[in-house]
Every structure is written in structure tokens, then in C-alpha cells.
Amino acid sequence: MTGIMEIVLAGILGVDLFLAASSRLLSCIRWVAVQGILLAVLPLVMWQWSEGTPHMEGILAAACNLLLKGIxxxxxxxxxxxxxxxxRELEPFIGYSGSILVIVLAGGGLFWLCGKIAPLPPPASLLALPVAFTTMAAGLFIIIARRKAITQVIGFLVFENGIAVFGTGMMLEHGLLVELGVLLDVLVLVFIMGITLFQISREFQHIDSDRLNQLDDSKMPVNADLSVEVEQ
Amino acid sequence: MSLIILFALPLVMAAVIFFTGKKFPALARVLLPLSALAHFALTAWTLFHTPDLEWSCGGHIWLKLDTAGCWILFITSLLFLAVAAQTYFWLPAEYEAAALRHGGDPRQHFMPERIFLACIPAFAGTMTLVVTSWNLGLLWVAVEATTLCSAPLILFHRSSQALEVMWKYLLICSVGIAFALFGTMLLGVAVRSSGNAPGWWYALLSAKETVIEPAWFKAAWIFILAGYGTKMGLVPFHAWLPDAHSEAPGTVSAMLSGSLLNCSLLGILRFYRLAPESLLPFCKTLLAVLGLLSLLIAALFIIRQGDFKRMLAYSSVEHMGIATLILVFCGEEIMLPHLLGHSFIKMALFLTAGNLLLAYGSRSIAGIGGMLGELRRNAVIWTGGILLICGAPPSPLFVTEFSLIATAPAWVGIIVAVLLFAIFAGMTMAALRMTMGEKGTLQCPEILAKRAEKLWLVPGVMILAATLLGLYLLWAFNPIWSL
Structure with a gap:
């Protein structure tokens, strides 16, 4: 193994930290794109090129990943x-330096934990497992610790990237159709979420998910009638 | 081959409805029940006449129907038909009600009709794929697709609450389902680390010679439970369910509760069957704990509930809890009739709840009273349905819940019986308060009352079918008579 794989994995890990530290949404989106591109490259880097070229299926999956997650x-x-x-993400629940600290600590803990699991078969890197877990943790953390609904979508994408790193790192073969199906689901999900975001911002004049709290069991629905509908 | 047509047909019809809906709205409205009818006919034909219930390609089985699949496919298809028929009659009434209450063009209060009409068959098609898929990756893709097709349906009433619910539903279910993807991958590792490579092919995974590494499977099971459990509404992953079921229109709630929850349970069942012998106690304990928790939380929230659709939603949480308990203590053969009975009755109740919402314009239990005077048919169906869903004989749920209490260990049986009694008390009190006594504070315009009364047929037939099913089960079920 050439060490390129380790660099790619380290890059994915680095993006987690950058995401935790940036408040401008556009830069968050750019970092997610970078992570997506690194993720698409990962299976090609892991391939044993000395033993021949990869299947058409593998290349196609990587290309679709690149197109979808990168662009x-x-x-x-x-x-x-x-x-x-x-x-911008103003006043997150947990500040930016605090967020970095949390992710570094979680990453450290996960690296230590993964050291205790039996080592993976040869082509996979030692880094693959802890990087996957840290990315998943970072994704969940972003969903919880940020206020804007759009940052939650970014957190979901990071979480999903972490799962994909796990799949690639463990050399799991799921077949092209399933791989494309997963990608299509994620694409449609983000598409619908984007439309909903727009409608939420129009309806509520904000997209702070913590203020989406009209529905509650403790509120008796005497006023739960349809007349509270917002007139368009 | 018929399996492919079965899931592709509704998807194609969804596209047709979406594209014709703009120019020919009346045609789109007729196409919905027609496609449901075709789906149901094809399902019946597949279940009774085709010997080969599987479809393979490239040497692998992609789609297959086993016994549990047949039951749940039947439920899904029948519910699709009933909901499509009800939608055809209910939609014009809903527009009329909106015009009466708000004035102006009623359609501005709703999402575009063609999107709504197209999402229903798409939802049914993806659920059919969930039931038939024999590859765990494809299963995941299909379950996530059901979320995507059903989310727009919740937004039918364009209110800020509906938007909030849709956001929660999308986010909570997608993150939950992502856990299930991770769990599926862990299962892949569990089989690979013991030396074979069946991938995610269910036929290979469930073969006797496949060895599954217990440690990895344990991890996989936890994530699968969290993932598909979220979609199924098991406590503590149920946060989205009461909101979504109460905000969605009645027909959509009926589909969400009657078929989607079953499909998610089927996902859990597929993994449960793969559990290695040594891990079965672990898997059963986790399932039983979640089942009891669901029952407990549902009981607590039903007693103090003031919103009748939310009450039905918590009742779905309750019945999913009971279904997992039945799976653990009695096995699949009792669980499947339970799911069937629950789907029939719950669908009738949600459709009736939709009628009540149409007539009164509110979901408040306290505001409705004396329904027997104004909405006689709906009141009878409502009370009958509530009694049946609580397991009063001759409900099919009586038989299944009885066998759960009789077979489970004594302490589980006692807890279940007490909680069921609490739920019975809470739900019947609400139902009686709504149907009997003085007229409530909410006014029901006479023209809307007439409209709501005309929509009795589908829920009425489903209640009748559930009662007949219950009578048959009572007659056929020996353990009760041998006591």
C-alpha cells in the first residue's frame, strides 16, 4: 500500500474538523463537497493496481459518487x-472551539477503541475504521449542535459519508444497483429537504430548527383546528 | 416476473398521474383508484395462482415473497385500494369544506392535487418493493424510498405545523434509517469475518451453512433495531410518529399506520431470522424491552390525550409494541394476524377521523360531543372501531393479545394486561365523550355533516371485515376453548 489511502482518509478526517469550525454555510457546503470527492476516490486508491484494473462496475460507482457527492x-x-x-450559522448551541474539542476528543476515544478490535484484512487500512466512526460521530454532532435546518442536512450528509467510508474501508461489496439506489435516495432526500427549507423560511421567516416546536403533547389541541392555517 | 410488475405498476401510474394531472385533473383523480384496483387484482393473482413467488437475475434472487411477505403484501395492497377509493370521494368534500370555512379558492390551502395523487401510488409501490426485496441492500433502499414518497403527503394541508412535521419526519427517519444502513453493513462484516462472502443476498445469508460471527451480529442488531425501529415507531425512537400521523390527512395517516409500520417491522423480522442460535436470547430481550416500553409510553399518552388523531397515533405505537412482544413470545404465526387486524381497524379509524375532521374542522376531543345526533354512521363506526382496536371481542386483536398474555412469562403478562386495560379505559372514554351526551363547543355545518356521512362506506366495510376476521379467529383458535 502506497500511503495515498492514508492521506485520503486523513483528508476525510480533517474535513470533519473544518466543518466543526466554520460558521459560514457556504464554506460548510464546500467542505462537504471535498469530503464527497475524497470518498469517491477512496475505492480507487484502495484497489491493488498491481493485480489488474478494477471492474467497470467499481469505476462507474466511483464516477457516480463523484458526480453526486462532489457536485x-x-x-x-x-x-x-x-x-x-x-x-451564517449564528449562535450555535455549542461554540466552534468547543465543537472542535468535542470532535477531537470523540475521535481520540474512537481511535483508542478501534485499536482494541482485531485488525482488518490486509488491503484495508488501520485508519479506515476509526475515520469512519469519527466521521459518523461528527455528522451526528453537527445535527445536534447546530441551529439552522440547513446545517442539519449537512450533518446528515457527513453521517452518511461516515457510513460509506465504513463500507469502503471494510471492502464490502454491495453490487452496483444497490450502490446507485442508495445514492439516488440521498439525492432525492436532499432535493425534498431543499424545497422544504425554502418553504419553512417563507412560512416562519427563519430556519432555526429549535424553534420548530409548535407541536407538543403537553399542549392541548383545543386550537388544533385547521383555521390556524397560514393564509397565503 | 409478476413481482416486478407488482412494484413497478404503481410507480409508473404515479408518473402518469403526475404528468396528466396538470391538464386533465379529473382523469388523474380516476386513475388513482384504477391503479389501486389493478395492483390489488395483480396481488390476488400472484398470491393465489403463481407457483413461483420469486424473481432472480444474474444468478441471484432479487425479489421473493415468503409467508410473512404474502400477508403484508396483501395488507398493503388492500389498504392502497381502500385509501384510493376513499380519496376519490373525500377530496372534493375537503375542497368544499375549505371553501366554506375560509372562502376564496379552496385550493390555495392545499398542495397541488397532482403531486398528492401521484405520491399515493408511489408510496404503495415502494412499500411493495420493501415487502418483496430479497436483498438487504435493496430492502434499505426501498425503506428509505417510502420515507421520500410519503413525506410530501404529510404536507397536504399547507400549514406551518405540517411543514414542521414534514421536516421532523424527513430528518428523524432519514438519520434513523441511516443507522439501519450501518447495521446492514455490520452484518456484511459479520458474515465475511467467518470466511464466506454471501454479500447482502438474503437467500445466501439465510442458508444453513452460512456462519455469522456473533460479536459483529450483536452490533448489527442494535443498529438495525434503532434504524428500522425508528421507522416502525418503537419507543424511544417514535418522536416523529404522533406528529406525522396527526398532521397528515386521514387517508395518508391510514396508509402510514396501516402499512408502513408493518413494512418496517418486516425489515426487523428479516434480520431477526438470521440471528445465530447463541444470540437469540439477546435479540429477544432487546425486542421485548422496546415492546414493553412502547406499550407503557403509549398508555401514558393515550390516557391524557386531547387530540383524537394523536390518540390513534399512540395506539399505533402501542400495537407495534404488542406485535414485537408477540413475535418474541408467541412467534410469527400469531404476529401476522395481529398486524392484519390492526391494519384493518386502524385504517377504518383513521378514515373516520378524517371524516370527523372534515365535519368539525378540529381534532379536539373535548370540543366534539353528541356525534350520534349529527353524524350517526360515523359515530357508530368510530365507537365500534375504538372497541375493536382495544381488543374487545370479537376483535381479531382479542385473540392475538390473549395468546400473548397466556404464553408470555407471568410478570410480562400482568404488565401487558394492566397497560391494555389503561389504554382501553382512555380510548373508550374519549370515544364515548365524543359520541354521547350534549353537543360540544365545535359547530358542524349541516352541509359538511352530510358530506361526512356519505363517506361511511370504506371504513364501515373494513370494520365489518375485521369483525368477521375476529369471529373466524375466535372459532378457529383452540387454546381459548381448551381453558
Whole structure:
């Protein structure tokens, strides 16, 4: 193994930290795009090139990944951001330096934990497992610790990237159709979420997910009638 | 081959409805029940006449129907038909009600009709794919697709609450389902680390010679439960369910509750069947704990509930909890009739709830009273349905819940019986308060009352079918008579 794989994995890990530290949404979206591109390259870097070229299927999957996670999804997110007219994540629940600290600590813990699991078969890197787990943790953390609904979508994408790193790192073969199906689901999800974001910003004049709290069991629905519908 | 047509047909019809809906809205409205009818006919034909219930390509089985699949496919298809028929009659009434209450063009209060009409068959098609898929990756893709097709349906009433719910539904379910993807990958590692490579092919995974590494499977099971459990509404992953079921229109809630929850349970069932012998107690304990928790939380929230659709939603949480308990203590053969009974009755109840919402314009239990005077048919169906869903004989749920209490360990049986009684008390009190007594504070315009009364047929037939099913089960079920 050439060490390129380790560099790619380290890059994916680095993006987690950058995401935790940036408040401008556009730069968050760019970092997610970078992570998507690194993720698409990962299976090609892991391939044993000395033993021949990879299948057509593998190359096709990587190309679709690159197109979708590197270009399409970030583009959709950026469009949603412009339409909803938000630029920054102001006053997150957990501050930026605090966020970095949390992710570094979580990463450290996960690296230590993964050291205790039996080592993976040869082509996989020692880094693959802890990087996958740290990325998943970072994704969940972003969903929880940020206020804007659009940042939650970014967190979901990072979480999904972490799962994909796990799949690639463990050399799991799922077949092209399933791989494309997963990608299509994520694409449609982000598409619908983008439209919803726009509608939320129009309806509520904000996209702060913590203020989406009209529905609650403790509120008796005497006023739960349809007349509270917002007139358009 | 018929399996492919079965899931592709509704998807194609969804596209047709979407594209014709703009120019020919009346045609789109007729196409919905027609496609549901075709789906149901094809399902019946597949279940009764085709010997080969599988479809393979490239040496692998992609789609297959096993016994549990047949049951749940039947439920899904029948519910699709019933909901499509109800939608055809209910939609014009809903527009009329909106025009009466708000004035102006009623359609501005709703999402574009063709999107709504197209999402229903798409939802049914993806659920059919969930039921038939025999590859765990494809199963995941299909379950996530059901979220995507059903989310727009929640937004039918264009209100800020509906938007909030849709956001929660999308985010919570997608993150939850992502856990299930991770769990599926862990299962892949579990089989690979013991030396074979069946991938995600269910036929290979469930073969006797496949060895599954217990440690990895344990991890996989936890993530699968969290993932598909979120979609199924098991406590503590149920946060989205009461909101979504109460904000969505009645027909959509009926589909969400009656078929989507079953499909997610089927996902869990597929993994449960793969559990290595040594891990079965672990898997069962986790399932039973979640089942009991669901029952407990549902009971607590039903007693103090003031919103009748939310009450039905918590009742779905309750029945999913009971279904997992039945799976653990009695096995699949009792769980499947339970799911069937629950789907029939819950669908009738949600459709009736839709009628009540149409008539009164509110979901408040306290505001409705004396329904027997104004909405006689709906009141009868509502009370009958509530009694049946609580397991009063001759409900099919009586038989299944009885066998759960009889077979489970005594302490589980006692807890279940007490909680069921609490739920019975809470739900019947609400139902009686709504149907009997003085007229409530909410006014029901006479013209809307007439409209709501005309929509009795589909829920009425489903209640009747559930009662007949219950009578048959009572007659066929020996353990009760041998006591």
C-alpha cells in the first residue's frame, strides 16, 4: 500500500474538523463537497493496481459518487441556501472551539477503541475504521449542535459519508444497483429537504430548527383546528 | 416476473398521474383508484395462482415473497385500494369544506392535487418493493424510498405545523434509517469475518451453512433495531410518529399506520431470522424491552390525550409494541394476524377521523360531543372501531393479545394486561365523550355533516371485515376453548 489511502482518509478526517469550525454555510457546503470527492476516490486508491484494473462496475460507482457527492448535492444545498436567504450559522448551541474539542476528543476515544478490535484484512487500512466512526460521530454532532435546518442536512450528509467510508474501508461489496439506489435516495432526500427549507423560511421567516416546536403533547389541541392555517 | 410488475405498476401510474394531472385533473383523480384496483387484482393473482413467488437475475434472487411477505403484501395492497377509493370521494368534500370555512379558492390551502395523487401510488409501490426485496441492500433502499414518497403527503394541508412535521419526519427517519444502513453493513462484516462472502443476498445469508460471527451480529442488531425501529415507531425512537400521523390527512395517516409500520417491522423480522442460535436470547430481550416500553409510553399518552388523531397515533405505537412482544413470545404465526387486524381497524379509524375532521374542522376531543345526533354512521363506526382496536371481542386483536398474555412469562403478562386495560379505559372514554351526551363547543355545518356521512362506506366495510376476521379467529383458535 502506497500511503495515498492514508492521506485520503486523513483528508476525510480533517474535513470533519473544518466543518466543526466554520460558521459560514457556504464554506460548510464546500467542505462537504471535498469530503464527497475524497470518498469517491477512496475505492480507487484502495484497489491493488498491481493485480489488474478494477471492474467497470467499481469505476462507474466511483464516477457516480463523484458526480453526486462532489457536485450535485453541494449545488442543491447552495441553491437552497440562497433561496432561504441564510449565510451564517449564528449562535450555535455549542461554540466552534468547543465543537472542535468535542470532535477531537470523540475521535481520540474512537481511535483508542478501534485499536482494541482485531485488525482488518490486509488491503484495508488501520485508519479506515476509526475515520469512519469519527466521521459518523461528527455528522451526528453537527445535527445536534447546530441551529439552522440547513446545517442539519449537512450533518446528515457527513453521517452518511461516515457510513460509506465504513463500507469502503471494510471492502464490502454491495453490487452496483444497490450502490446507485442508495445514492439516488440521498439525492432525492436532499432535493425534498431543499424545497422544504425554502418553504419553512417563507412560512416562519427563519430556519432555526429549535424553534420548530409548535407541536407538543403537553399542549392541548383545543386550537388544533385547521383555521390556524397560514393564509397565503 | 409478476413481482416486478407488482412494484413497478404503481410507480409508473404515479408518473402518469403526475404528468396528466396538470391538464386533465379529473382523469388523474380516476386513475388513482384504477391503479389501486389493478395492483390489488395483480396481488390476488400472484398470491393465489403463481407457483413461483420469486424473481432472480444474474444468478441471484432479487425479489421473493415468503409467508410473512404474502400477508403484508396483501395488507398493503388492500389498504392502497381502500385509501384510493376513499380519496376519490373525500377530496372534493375537503375542497368544499375549505371553501366554506375560509372562502376564496379552496385550493390555495392545499398542495397541488397532482403531486398528492401521484405520491399515493408511489408510496404503495415502494412499500411493495420493501415487502418483496430479497436483498438487504435493496430492502434499505426501498425503506428509505417510502420515507421520500410519503413525506410530501404529510404536507397536504399547507400549514406551518405540517411543514414542521414534514421536516421532523424527513430528518428523524432519514438519520434513523441511516443507522439501519450501518447495521446492514455490520452484518456484511459479520458474515465475511467467518470466511464466506454471501454479500447482502438474503437467500445466501439465510442458508444453513452460512456462519455469522456473533460479536459483529450483536452490533448489527442494535443498529438495525434503532434504524428500522425508528421507522416502525418503537419507543424511544417514535418522536416523529404522533406528529406525522396527526398532521397528515386521514387517508395518508391510514396508509402510514396501516402499512408502513408493518413494512418496517418486516425489515426487523428479516434480520431477526438470521440471528445465530447463541444470540437469540439477546435479540429477544432487546425486542421485548422496546415492546414493553412502547406499550407503557403509549398508555401514558393515550390516557391524557386531547387530540383524537394523536390518540390513534399512540395506539399505533402501542400495537407495534404488542406485535414485537408477540413475535418474541408467541412467534410469527400469531404476529401476522395481529398486524392484519390492526391494519384493518386502524385504517377504518383513521378514515373516520378524517371524516370527523372534515365535519368539525378540529381534532379536539373535548370540543366534539353528541356525534350520534349529527353524524350517526360515523359515530357508530368510530365507537365500534375504538372497541375493536382495544381488543374487545370479537376483535381479531382479542385473540392475538390473549395468546400473548397466556404464553408470555407471568410478570410480562400482568404488565401487558394492566397497560391494555389503561389504554382501553382512555380510548373508550374519549370515544364515548365524543359520541354521547350534549353537543360540544365545535359547530358542524349541516352541509359538511352530510358530506361526512356519505363517506361511511370504506371504513364501515373494513370494520365489518375485521369483525368477521375476529369471529373466524375466535372459532378457529383452540387454546381459548381448551381453558
Amino acid at each position: 450535485l448535492l453541494p449545488g442543491l444545498l447552495a441553491a437552497a441556501m440562497r433561496k432561504a436567504n441564510v449565510k
